Amino acid sequence: MPFFSHKSRRRKLATQPVSDSFEQIIRQNFIYDRLLDADERQRLRGIASVLIAEKYWEACGGQSINEEVQVTIAVQAALLLLELDHDFFSDVQSILVYPGAYVQQQRDMWAQGPTSDSSSNLGEAWFRGPVILSWADAKHHGQQLGTGHNLVMHEFAHKLDMLSGYVDGTPPQRTKADYERWHTVMSSEFERLCRATQQGRQTVLRHYGATNVGEFFAVCTEAFFTNALALQNENPELYEVLRSYYGQDPAKRFESVTWHRSI
Numbered sequence: 001m002p003f004f005s006h007k008s009r010r011r012k013l014a015t016q017p018v019s020d021s022f023e024q025i026i027r028q029n030f031i032y033d034r035l036l037d038a039d040e041r042q043r044l045r046g047i048a049s050v051l052i053a054e055k056y057w058e059a060c061g062g063q064s065i066n067e068e069v070q071v072t073i074a075v076q077a078a079l080l081l082l083e084l085d086h087d088f089f090s091d092v093q094s095i096l097v098y099p100g101a102y103v104q105q106q107r108d109m110w111a112q113g114p115t116s117d118s119s120s121n122l123g124e125a126w127f128r129g130p131v132i133l134s135w136a137d138a139k140h141h142g143q144q145l146g147t148g149h150n151l152v153m154h155e156f157a158h159k160l161d162m163l164s165g166y167v168d169g170t171p172p173q174r175t176k177a178d179y180e181r182w183h184t185v186m187s188s189e190f191e192r193l194c195r196a197t198q199q200g201r202q203t204v205l206r207h208y209g210a211t212n213v214g215e216f217f218a219v220c221t222e223a224f225f226t227n228a229l230a231l232q233n234e235n236p237e238l239y240e241v242l243r244s245y246y247g248q249d250p251a252k253r254f255e256s257v258t259w260h261r262s263i
């Protein structure tokens with residue numbers, strides 16, 4: 001497809017109003033939408049519409065692909081892109097959806113083929129490959145706030161990390177100074193989580209983030225969007241680095257909801 005029509009098709013998708021059923025699914029399955037302002041909501045729907053149209057959605061393990069599945073997953077992924085200079089996760093051609101936890105041949109992100117290990121998974125993000133998700137968990141997490149846990153945001157944060165060509169917990173930054181600040185803060189915060197995990201201390205960040213720096217960024221992203229006030233309180237420098245990268249201030253959204261309206 002020529003570049004021009006590709007671009008104009010995206011523009012059309014991103015600006016046309018979504019259907020009533022699309023809105024209804026957001027109301028039921030994406031509680032975070034209530035924290036956004038009118039402009040953010042409109043852009044979120046636009047990005048999600050492009051993701052729904054451009055990705056190949058593959059049903060696995062008896063799951064079916066319908067509008068509810070697509071909208072629920074796409075809006076959660078779209079939230080990450082809201083203020084980023086992005087290309088709609090263009091290295092993700094396919095989104096595979098299982099009904100729940102699934103047994104998948106584990107494949108190292110760098111490996112060319114599956115290894116012999118297998119275990120039960122809720123989701124995966126393959127390097128230059130698909131995102132794989134459990135529908136039960138994608139839906140459940142979209143309906144929850146304050147948990148610090150969101151499967152869709154976790155897996156798509158891995159895809160942002162991979163944009164640099166490495167899986168090193170560092171998505172592309174704008175300037176050299178941003179890279180330096182990112183490395184300084186993220187390294188010390190990762191060490192802090194590793195210590196807390198070894199000592200069995202609970203933190204705002206899930207202990208799974210201590211697995212490696214790639215998982216650390218993905219777990220930080222979950223907490224940043226879904227448990228922002230607690231993260232800002234416990235890890236202010238980490239929160240600030242993520243705020244600068246994503247160009248969003250979720251803690252402010254939570255505060256305004258607390259004071260001005262109930263959700």
Ligand SMILES: [Zn+2]
Nearest residue numbers: 154158215218
């Ligand atoms: Zn992960």
